[in-house]
Amino acid sequence: MNVREAIRTLRPGDHVFLMRESKDVHPFVEDGLKKNEFIISIGGNVNLETLKRGSAVENISINNFLSEDPEKMICSLKEYLQKGKKLKCTGMRVLQDMSWARKKEYAFKEYEARINVLCSEYKMTCICFYDKSSADILMDAVRTHPLIIVQDELCRNIYYVPPEFYSRDSLSLVDASLENVAAFHRLEKALKEETLEKTKQLQVSENKYRTLVEHxxxxxxxxxxxxxxxxxxxxxxxxxxxxxxxxxxxxxxxxxxxxxxxxxxxxxxxxxxxxxxxxxxxxxxxxxxxxxxxxxxxxxxxxxxxxxxxxxxxxxxxxxxxxxQQDENLELLAGVVENVMEAVVITDTRGIITYVNPTACTMFGYSKEELEGNLASILNSGNSQVVFQEILKNIQRKDWEGEILAITKDGWKFPTWLRASALRNDTGQVTAVVCVSRDITEQKEAEEKLQRYALLLEMKVREKTKGTETMLKTSYALRGTSNWKTGMEIITTGIVEGLGFDRAAVFFVNENEDILECRGQLNMSDRVLKMKIPLSDDRYAIVKCIRERRPIVVKNSSTDVRVEASLEGEASEFVWVPIFFQSEVLGALGADRKRSEKPIETEDVDMLELYANQIAEFIERTRLVVEPEVEKQVSTPLKYNLESQEVYLVEEEKPEKAYDMFTDLVKHGYKGFGICRTHPQKIREKYALERTPVMWLSEIERKQVEQVGPQDIPKLIYLVSEFIKRAQPAVVILEGVEYLVVQNDFKTVLKLVHTLSDYVATSQSILLLPVNPHALPQHQYEMLKRAFRVINGESE
Structure with missing residues (x-):
């Protein structure tokens, strides 16, 4: 620590003795100075430019301050301190040049003693600077200061005499000094006793350490x-x-x-x-x-x-x-094991491989690094009557020997004769398992061929039977609905539950936007439903599947050059199968086994193609082609002058004016199509519509009336877009926007009407949307009004 650091530690009430070489007090003012602190410099000259943080500075001349009467000097100092209190400064610091002490010896001792009282009363910090004077003067100065800076350290002064002793006789000062000496002696004695105790403790610790080291x-x-x-x-x-x-x-x-x-x-x-x-x-x-x-x-x-x-x-x-020596023996044994003609595999009790010899690597087609750390079950074919996990269970009781069906890295299965022995520790616990295998392919070749073919045949029949049952169940379920959303759920459920896939998704081609959209998924992220993949972006495997019109099987998406972009959450191994109807590509069906990681086989792709055919048949059966019909025309002029390629939002509590506009247009040359919440029979009777096709927007399916479900958004878009393509000019009325919002959500319905608006804008068509303005929240209705032309249906 230096003098600056020592001064920074001063606190209010401290009175410090400092013998210094220079008269420059600036550093002592700046060190530890707080913001808005009041400075009183007696006998020094504080440069105001250096005190940027001080609120006030008083430079007092020695000649104007000194007096033979210490009481007079104390009173003078109090006046300045009172001034500091009025300024409401954060603190007060007094700097005193005490070089005058040589001339007025008695006055300076009494004055310095009373400074201690002021320090306590005014919470001020006082630093007294002394030059090298006579020893008597400096010793008296030392006795009047509770703190001394010695050798750059701020120290408690053991020779300090409290101020009350200076008001008594000279013997009182002697008594105070003697008391300080006694206190110092007591402190020294306490330190010696503590040192002795620490030494004893150290000796005990050393003896403990030495005993430990010796044993x-x-x-x-x-x-x-x-x-x-x-x-x-x-x-x-x-x-x-x-x-x-x-x-x-x-x-x-x-x-x-x-x-x-x-x-x-x-x-x-x-x-x-x-x-x-x-x-x-x-x-x-x-x-x-x-x-x-x-x-x-x-x-x-x-x-x-x-x-x-x-x-x-x-x-x-x-x-x-x-x-x-044990290591050398182990190296010798390892050398023997490394060169035997049989495969040696050592595992821990969990079946994880810890060692393989070169023969094992050659026999199974793996490198040493690929096998060690992996489960030994990868060397055991799943078709084997005995699996490695069973051997591990039995090995706890006795060694095991028998035939198992092994498998190489490239999938070649071959019979081996396996001897498995347990290695035990001193307590008899099994710590490892040593497996020695011998290839017995030549001995078993004829028998193995028969067994393999029989097993494969059995598996094929079983898988085929299960696949056929699943197909029949799916086909039967599809017959009971015409709802596209429900149909896609049936399809994806059949693929996941029936074929053993973990996830499945169905994408359809949107010809209007030239994109692929997800219309159904199971166990995939909901974000997949929101994906729109441009048909021009062949970085995706699904786009390649559509373009090449054939299945795409990807074994590893990170290394397959055909895959440059993936769907969110897409597994490393997946398959896409195109959905055909005749020569038309409707979309693609995808599936993967992300959790089970079971490889996708050729038979899986074949079954998915059958499912794709079912999707195509379902779509073709349920996508009604609404044939445009010309209504009986009237000779009266048009009642409403509406522009083509526009969507009209008709404000009315009941859709009367909208139907009047619709009827007026279909009886003056427009081909009309209605999707209505009101039952179609009532619409036809009320507005005398004999030929115009009208569908019921309802969840209830009836054979007597054509119907579309409110949640079947893809089908709604398809029906309207196909009708507009076939009918020119065309007018479409969609009654039940409020009902669609209840069955779906506003965002979905807004997207629907915007999609229909795009079809209308590219053809000679008109779309009428009757909406009750009180049935929707104000902000939602305002979004509809901003998007389309508004007609007030309540006014004539």
Whole structure:
């Protein structure tokens, strides 16, 4: 710490003695100065430019301030302190040049003693600067200050005499000084006692440490700077046969084998020169007293004093001779295992491979790295009568031997004769399993062929039967609905539950926007339903499927060059199958096994193509082609003059004016089509519509009336768009916008009418939307009004 740092630690009420070399007080003002602090400088000259944070500064001349009467000086100082209090400063600091103390010795002692009272009363900080004067004056000055800055440290003054003693006789000052001496003696005595107690505790800890060191089985030692032993524990005798006294003072080279001496010396040199702090795991050959060679594993470190000078090096040597011999034996056994003609696989108790020999790699077609860390079950064909997990369970009781069906990396299955033995620890617990396999393909070839063909046939029949049952159930369910949304749910459920796929999705071609849109999915992200994939973007596998008009099977999307972009959450392995009706591509059907990761086989693709055919048949059966019909015409002029390629929002509580406009147009040359909440029979009777097609917007399906469900948005779009293509000029009325909002949501319905508006805008057509303005929230209705032309149906 320096003087500046010491001053920064001052607190209100502190009175400090400082003997300094220079008269410049600026640094002492600035150090620790708080914002808005009041400064009183007696005998100094504080530069105002340096006190940017101070609110006020008073520079007081010594000549105007000094007096033989200390009471007068105290009163004068109080006046300035009162001024500081009125200014409401955050603190007050007094800086005093006490060089005048040499002339007025008595006055300065009384004055300095009373300063302590002012410091406490006004919460001020007072720093008194003394020059080197006579020893008597400085000692008196020291006695009047509770704090002293000595050797750049802020210290409590043990020679400090409180101010009340200065109002008594001279003997009181002596008594106060003696009391300080006594207090210092008591403190010194307490410190000695504490030091003695700490020394005892240290001795106890040292004895515990020494006892521990003397009883550990490893050699613990210390070397001086030259490499000579200065400390050794008794474990040395057990390892090398030397007594402790025989090696103390000896160089470490005496116990290191000549061939390892250079290595040991280099490690010691690096520690001594500070090139490294420690040595870890250094193996050295050591020479025992009887000439035997031992293998020691050394861990050492260097110890330094507070000045960074090396004190010693200390270390631990563990005897690993037996372990090294075991390692060599294991290497010998490993060499045998590495060269046998049988496949050797070692696993842990969970069946995870920890070792394979080269023969196993050759036999199963994997590299060592591919097998180790993997489950051993990958080498066991799923068609085997005995699986590896069963062997692991049985191995707890006894060794296992028998035939299993193995499988190579490329999928080739072959019979092996397996011998599995458990390795146990000292407590009899199984720690590992050793499996030795021999290829018996030649012995089993004829039998295996028959078994394989029989098994494959059985699997094919079973899968075919299950697939046929699923197809029949799906076909039957599709016959019971004409709702496209429900139909897509039936299809995707059949694919997932019947064919064993985890997820499925159906995309249809939107010819108007030249995009692919998702119309049904199961177990995929809801965001997939919102995806629009341009048919021009062939980075997607689904687009390639549509363009090439054939199935696309992707085994690994990260490496398949055909896949440059993926759907959100799309699995690494997936399949897309086009949906055809005659020569028309309606869309594509996709599926994957993201969770199970079961590979997609050729049979899976075949079944998906059958499902795609069912989708095509369902769409063709349910996509009604509304044939335009010309209503009986009238000779009266048009009642309403409406422009083509427009959507009209007709405001009315009941859709009367909208139907009047619709009827007026269809009886003056327009071909009309109505999708209505009101029953079609009532519409025809009320407005005398004999030929104009009208569909019921309802969830109830009736054979007697053509119907479209309110949630079947794709079908609604299809019906209107197909009618507009066939009829020119055309007028379409969509009654029930409020009903559609209830059955779906406003955002979906707004998107629907905007899509219909796009079809109308590109043809000679008119779309009428009767809406009750009170049936929708105001902000939703305002969005409709901004989008389309508004006609007030209540006014004539």
């Amino acid at each position: 550990v089985p490893d050699v613990v030692y210390s070397l001086d700077r030259t490499g000579h032993f200065i400390e050794i524990n008794p474990a040395l005798s057990q390892m090398l046969g030397y007594t402790r006294d025989e090696l103390l003072g000896e160089h470490f080279a005496r116990v290191v084998d000549k061939e390892d001496l250079e290595k040991a010396s280099q490690s010691f040199k690096e520690l001594v020169e500070g090139k490294k702090d420690s040595t870890i795991g250094l193996q050295l050959r050591l020479v025992a007293k009887n000439g035997d060679t031992k293998i020691g594993e050394l861990n050492a470190r260097a110890l330094y004093n507070g000045k960074g000078q090396l004190l010693k090096t200390e270390g631990i040597v563990r005897d690993i001779t037996h372990r090294k």
